[in-house]
Amino acid sequence: MSLTERARAEVERLILDGALSPGERLNEVALAARLGLSRGPLREALRALERDGLVAPGPAGQGTTVRRMEAEDLAENYDMRALLQGFTCARLAGAVTPRDLSDLRVRVAVMEQAIGAGDADAYYAANIAFHDAMLVAARHRRSAAIYRGLLKETHLTRMRVLRNAANMRESNAEHAAMLDAIAAGYVVRARAMGEAHVAGGRRRWLDALSRGT
Incomplete structure (x- = not known):
């Protein structure tokens, strides 16, 4: 499993387990440290999770958030x-x-x-x-x-x-x-x-x- 795949699986697990709440802003520095990964694979993972509909772009200039389903x-x-x-x-x-x-x-x-x-x-x-x-x-x-x-x-x-x-x-x-x-x-x-x-x-x-x- 590549570092990007590992990051994607870990972030997805955190979202599905409720450890990351809908609407929560994802701090890349803190999240990368939590997962023991660099920010490069994490960014790639977040882009993939955005395509999956689990995360979404935050307000302008504010990174990524866990998607809130309306x-x-x-x-x-x-x-x-x-x-x-x-x-x-x-x-x-x-x-x-x-x-x-x-x-x-x-x-x-x-x-x-x-x-x-x-x-x-x-x-x-x-x-x-x-x-x-x-x-x-x-x-x-x-x-x-x-x-x-x-x-x-x-x-x-x-x-x-x-x-x-x-x-x-x-x-x-x-x-x-x-x-x-x-x-x-x-x-x-x-x-x-x-x-x-x-x-x-x-x-x-x-x-x-x-x-x-």
Whole structure:
């Protein structure tokens, strides 16, 4: 791994873990020292993260900040993810292997166990792994890359929303519905279930927004 790749991975981790907050200005000198790197690789990493939508240029002459997702940005993100989730489910309905389907069902069961244990962190981690496994099983690199980028943009928002037990139960029921349609080979229904899952996520986000949580 090059120094630039290492810097990119470390800064991305800090953002996704919440150690660097949305809207926070990134002091290159301090951040480079924190990571044990020179400013050259860090600047290259920040440019790459800007392309990924995780950081943004600050006010004139004030460097880079962690991107703050406004409500309009989040709404558009949900719109795009709905299309891609529907596409992924439809593709799987036409060609999922028994092994991949079994693996996905096990992942739904793991999420159900996390819900029963009241472990929101475990549920969220299993949720991320489930969706990534779907992308891998669908075997479409371009859509997978775009979808993963969209997920990163909304990481903190989705993590907050999915700390609610009712939201976790509803979300996992949608996962099961997607897999039922995929297993039956119902391409149209699978697409609809995939889009409905992301639409459900959007509704849960708006509900949380209205409650100020």
